[in-house]
Amino acid sequence: MTMIKICGLFRQEDIEYVNEGMPDYIGFVFAESKRKITREQAEHFRKKLHPNVKAVGVFVKAPMDQVARLLNDRIIDMAQLHGGEDEDYIRELKNLAPFPVIKAVKVEFPSDINAALSTSADYLLLDHGAGGTGTSFNWKLIEDSLLPTSSIPFFLAGGLSLENIQEAINLVNPYAVDLSSGVETEGKKDKNKILEVVRRVRNDER
Numbered sequence: 001m002t003m004i005k006i007c008g009l010f011r012q013e014d015i016e017y018v019n020e021g022m023p024d025y026i027g028f029v030f031a032e033s034k035r036k037i038t039r040e041q042a043e044h045f046r047k048k049l050h051p052n053v054k055a056v057g058v059f060v061k062a063p064m065d066q067v068a069r070l071l072n073d074r075i076i077d078m079a080q081l082h083g084g085e086d087e088d089y090i091r092e093l094k095n096l097a098p099f100p101v102i103k104a105v106k107v108e109f110p111s112d113i114n115a116a117l118s119t120s121a122d123y124l125l126l127d128h129g130a131g132g133t134g135t136s137f138n139w140k141l142i143e144d145s146l147l148p149t150s151s152i153p154f155f156l157a158g159g160l161s162l163e164n165i166q167e168a169i170n171l172v173n174p175y176a177v178d179l180s181s182g183v184e185t186e187g188k189k190d191k192n193k194i195l196e197v198v199r200r201v202r203n204d205e206r
């Protein structure tokens with residue numbers, strides 16, 4: 001079954017929407033972004049979040065102690081590193097806070113994926129670029145890489161929406177799909193889009 005992550009929650013009502021839709025993961029963005037939230041907001045939202053939904057913190061070159069504290073204080077369950085953080089960073093973070101790490105990869109060539117396959121992160125996340133832009137990359141690059149022969153699970157991200165989610169899953173067969181811009185209307189999370197994405201992904205696989 002394909003897991004679902006809804007990223008970039010920044011309002012109280014966003015938490016209510018996901019508690020109704022029940023994706024597998026949600027994301028709190030701590031990086032510079034229109035969706036950025038503070039530790040205090042995340043702590044508050046986490047208390048309201050359904051306990052079966054895992055909270056992922058999204059970071060771009062953040063100070064490691066900030067990430068580790070959010071993990072060790074159980075405000076987030078996993079860290080998504082979206083700034084090209086290197087192996088030393090990932091290993092040291094996992095020493096400081098033994099929680100799952102997702103390494104985001106900007107995919108322009110199959111070699112971008114190949115270079116990430118030896119990571120000590122627990123998951124890869126394949127994206128178009130900076131993150132949260134609503135733009136897809138060429139999914140065929142996955143087929144041309146060594147990822148299909150590897151066992152590392154990966155999140156597919158970048159410009160996913162109700163229009164392309166089923167095609168993406170059929171073509172790429174990711175561990176999880178990750179949506180942010182595609183479940184928004186005028187820059188805010190849209191309850192109906194969230195509920196419909198979850199319904200479609202789950203119903204297709206029954």
Ligand SMILES: O=C(O)c1ccccc1N[C@@H]1O[C@H](COP(=O)(O)O)[C@@H](O)[C@H]1O
Nearest residue numbers: 007033131132133134157158159180181
């Ligand atoms: O969402 C953001 O604002 C963001 C900022 C900085 C790094 C990553 C960010 N989001 C991640 O981007 C991808 C794709 O988002 P979209 O669906 O194309 O809008 C997703 O993994 C988000 O976690």
